[in-house]
Amino acid sequence: MYSALVNKKEWFSTLVVWMAAALVTAAFLWLLGDIIRYGFGQLSWQFLTTPPRNAGREGGIGPILVSTGLILFVCLVVAIPIGLGTAILLAEFTTEEKNFGRLIRRSLDVLAGVPSIVFGLFGSAFFCNILGFGFSILSGGLTLACMVLPILIRSTEVGLRSVPSDYRLSAAALGLSPIATLRQILLPAAIPGLLVGLILGSGRAIAETAALIFTSGYVDRMPTSFLDSGRALSIHIFDLSMNIPGGNKTAYSSALVLMVLILLMNGITSWLAMRWQQARISLV
Amino acid sequence: MAGHEMAAGKDITGMSSQESLSPVHRPSSQQHEASPCCIPRPFIQTEDLNVYYKKNPALEGVSLTLNAGCLTTLVGPSGCGKTSLLMSLNRLTDLIPFCRVTGKIRLGVLDVLSRQTDVIRLRRRVGMIFQKPNPFPLSIFKNLAFPLREHGIKDRGEVARIIEESLRDVGLWDEVKDRLNEPALGLSGGQQQRLCIARAIALNPEALLMDEPCSALDPLSSGIVEDLILKLRGRYTILIVTHNLAQARRIADYAAFFWMEKGSGRMIEYGPALQIFETPKEALTTAYVNGVRG
Numbered sequence: 001m002y003s004a005l006v007n008k009k010e011w012f013s014t015l016v017v018w019m020a021a022a023l024v025t026a027a028f029l030w031l032l033g034d035i036i037r038y039g040f041g042q043l044s045w046q047f048l049t050t051p052p053r054n055a056g057r058e059g060g061i062g063p064i065l066v067s068t069g070l071i072l073f074v075c076l077v078v079a080i081p082i083g084l085g086t087a088i089l090l091a092e093f094t095t096e097e098k099n100f101g102r103l104i105r106r107s108l109d110v111l112a113g114v115p116s117i118v119f120g121l122f123g124s125a126f127f128c129n130i131l132g133f134g135f136s137i138l139s140g141g142l143t144l145a146c147m148v149l150p151i152l153i154r155s156t157e158v159g160l161r162s163v164p165s166d167y168r169l170s171a172a173a174l175g176l177s178p179i180a181t182l183r184q185i186l187l188p189a190a191i192p193g194l195l196v197g198l199i200l201g202s203g204r205a206i207a208e209t210a211a212l213i214f215t216s217g218y219v220d221r222m223p224t225s226f227l228d229s230g231r232a233l234s235i236h237i238f239d240l241s242m243n244i245p246g247g248n249k250t251a252y253s254s255a256l257v258l259m260v261l262i263l264l265m266n267g268i269t270s271w272l273a274m275r276w277q278q279a280r281i282s283l284v
Numbered sequence: 285m286a287g288h289e290m291a292a293g294k295d296i297t298g299m300s301s302q303e304s305l306s307p308v309h310r311p312s313s314q315q316h317e318a319s320p321c322c323i324p325r326p327f328i329q330t331e332d333l334n335v336y337y338k339k340n341p342a343l344e345g346v347s348l349t350l351n352a353g354c355l356t357t358l359v360g361p362s363g364c365g366k367t368s369l370l371m372s373l374n375r376l377t378d379l380i381p382f383c384r385v386t387g388k389i390r391l392g393v394l395d396v397l398s399r400q401t402d403v404i405r406l407r408r409r410v411g412m413i414f415q416k417p418n419p420f421p422l423s424i425f426k427n428l429a430f431p432l433r434e435h436g437i438k439d440r441g442e443v444a445r446i447i448e449e450s451l452r453d454v455g456l457w458d459e460v461k462d463r464l465n466e467p468a469l470g471l472s473g474g475q476q477q478r479l480c481i482a483r484a485i486a487l488n489p490e491a492l493l494m495d496e497p498c499s500a501l502d503p504l505s506s507g508i509v510e511d512l513i514l515k516l517r518g519r520y521t522i523l524i525v526t527h528n529l530a531q532a533r534r535i536a537d538y539a540a541f542f543w544m545e546k547g548s549g550r551m552i553e554y555g556p557a558l559q560i561f562e563t564p565k566e567a568l569t570t571a572y573v574n575g576v577r578g
Binding site for chain 2: 166167168169170171172173174175176177184188189
């Protein structure tokens with residue numbers, strides 16, 4: 001009698017857990033299936049390389065892919081060194097108790113929660129107007145860098161902190177400077193954390209729309225400089241589905257390309273992280 | 285041993301010859317007498333040393349003289365400041381937030397606690413071995429080569445020579461010579477601890493601080509490391525913390541007994557090991573070494 005009751009309870013909670021998991025998976029699969037179903041038809045080499053025609057209803061997404069890549073490039077080139085430096089400062093040169101470190105950490109947590117449209121308006125005011133970069137790939141990339149930084153810094157910091165403090169103590173006991181210890185021991189050990197931050201950060205960056213509308217602009221021509229305006233893939237999708245009647249087909253295909261890009265980036269980065277760790281274990 | 289004397293002759297620390305140690309050998313017939321290992325020559329001296337964590341004293345009023353080339357053991361229950369004493373000698377206490385060290389420590393003529401002291405050079409002169417073997421996540425070779433290079437020994441041949449010599453000194457060379465490029469973390473616990481000792485002595489230090497170097501090892505490895513420590517006695521001034529009283533009796537020239545009193549660690553008694561373990565002056569020491577307390 002008792003065990004039957006327990007079994008019933010078990011059975012019920014198992015069902016609830018499975019249902020929740022199934023719901024999440026189903027939503028993702030539905031979305032993915034929908035995009036593949038409507039988007040795969042138009043996909044071709046030509047679609048990936050030619051410029052859009054007729055406001056994007058026809059033609060391809062060549063210049064848009066290039067703009068997206070350039071925006072992401074600017075974003076990462078700026079965000080990685082600043083992020084790495086801040087993470088090193090937070091993890092190695094401040095303690096949890098010190099006010100300075102606490103201030104930076106709180107600011108980062110707040111920044112991470114700020115809606116992207118706010119970043120967009122900030123970027124538009126600061127990079128486009130005050131610094132005079134105008135609507136450009138540079139402004140867009142810099143705005144995205146501001147957005148990605150909190151994620152990048154926190155995950156790198158966690159990576160650095162997860163390196164056992166034994167290494168720091170034994171390195172210090174051997175008379176090694178903090179910089180040498182950082183370069184040879186701590187940073188290599190923290191690379192997986194940095195890569196995870198990069199995946200999350202660039203995933204957020206490449207899929208960003210709101211922050212780019214006011215900074216990198218709408219222009220769908222092939223960019224020739226970082227100061228040109230350039231349309232990112234996510235903005236292209238937004239524009240096609242919202243403003244262009246009959247643009248749904250190409251919007252679907254562009255969305256499919258974006259999803260494949262994000263999946264590819266995730267895959268490559270985790271593969272790199274794995275390779276890196278294996279290399280470190282058998283390294284000379 | 286011959287190999288080591290070559291290493292001692294080469295002046296990689298840039299010390300004056302007065303400061304550097306000549307190997308001191310212990311006359312075996314006079315084991316455990318008043319000055320057991322040698323003519324007592326003070327090398328490390330502490331005067332009224334106090335270590336505080338925030339406001340809490342961990343160690344108070346320790347005045348201790350360690351003789352050059354001798355092996356001194358620190359015994360006493362956990363939490364009575366032995367590790368704090370060890371870490372203040374090479375200023376590793378600098379790394380611990382809110383840790384404050386007062387009093388005086390002299391290493392030869394060097395004022396250890398002075399602001400002007402170059403801690404990098406100090407730590408090169410005073411090596412340290414920890415309880416848990418902690419090789420870097422690098423290859424066996426790099427574990428030794430990286431500190432050497434950072435200390436300015438860049439010549440490849442020279443680096444390789446010192447590495448071989450150090451690994452031979454700790455009896456690890458024959459075990460690892462064919463796999464120097466394999467990860468150090470793949471070694472057994474005892475091998476890792478010997479690698480850490482080799483890493484420390486590769487820098488040609490004058491003193492070695494050991495914090496329970498055998499306690500994380502199995503009995504067999506522990507025995508091997510103990511033999512190694514005995515081999516190093518005379519070449520280096522060794523200060524070793526151990527909870528293994530039998531081991532302390534076997535290897536020590538001098539012993540210091542620590543106990544928790546009035547909320548902080550204090551040194552109760554210090555003297556030749558034989559005296560501390562056989563005929564201690566203090567009742568507390570007698571009780572501890574006989575296993576009545578602690």
